[in-house]
Amino acid sequence: MAFAIRDFKPEDFEMLWRLDQECFPPGISYTRQELKIYIRRRGAFTLVAEDPDNARSDGDEGSVTGFIVAQGGTTGHIITIDVAKAARRSGVGSQLLAAAEKRLQASGSEAVSLETAVDNSAALAFYKRHGYSIVRIWPRYYSNGVDALVLSKNL
Numbered sequence: 001m002a003f004a005i006r007d008f009k010p011e012d013f014e015m016l017w018r019l020d021q022e023c024f025p026p027g028i029s030y031t032r033q034e035l036k037i038y039i040r041r042r043g044a045f046t047l048v049a050e051d052p053d054n055a056r057s058d059g060d061e062g063s064v065t066g067f068i069v070a071q072g073g074t075t076g077h078i079i080t081i082d083v084a085k086a087a088r089r090s091g092v093g094s095q096l097l098a099a100a101e102k103r104l105q106a107s108g109s110e111a112v113s114l115e116t117a118v119d120n121s122a123a124l125a126f127y128k129r130h131g132y133s134i135v136r137i138w139p140r141y142y143s144n145g146v147d148a149l150v151l152s153k154n155l
Contacts (some may be wrong), residue, residue, distance in 0.1 A: 003065060003092050005099045008039065008046035016048070016067050016082070023082040027144020028117060030080070032090060035069075037040045038079045044071040047099050049083075068096040069130035070112075075152070076104035097130055105155040115141060115148040128153050 019120035050063040132151040141148030
């Protein structure tokens with residue numbers, strides 16, 4: 001299924017924050033302030049996925065299926081990728097990741113890294129399918145004390 005990928009608009013913020021709360025447990029999901037900081041970081045960008053088949057006439061949140069926040073640099077960084085439960089396993093996460101990697105590469109990133117909780121087996125399988133490799137474990141990375149796996153991929 002093809003999703004429309006577009007740049008973040010400020011009016012998307014509350015919807016994206018609510019999606020982050022749905023996707024991740026407390027201690028891993030972001031507070032409003034944290035998400036705002038990541039979205040506004042220098043060199044960061046946020047892409048939003050919409051399902052054109054479910055677009056509402058008022059353009060409201062009914063069509064948003066996911067988003068990704070990334071930051072450029074020699075090694076780019078995927079800060080978060082969130083996909084609505086109803087849209088999982090539909091290809092939206094793959095499209096968001098590919099679009100972010102393409103933008104990172106175009107801006108000069110030679111590689112990309114990210115973190116995922118050690119107990120998030122679905123995310124680990126997803127990233128491995130997309131060519132990411134575990135490079136280390138970051139103990140107590142998340143505020144709830146869970147360790148993170150650091151993964152990387154050359155672009």
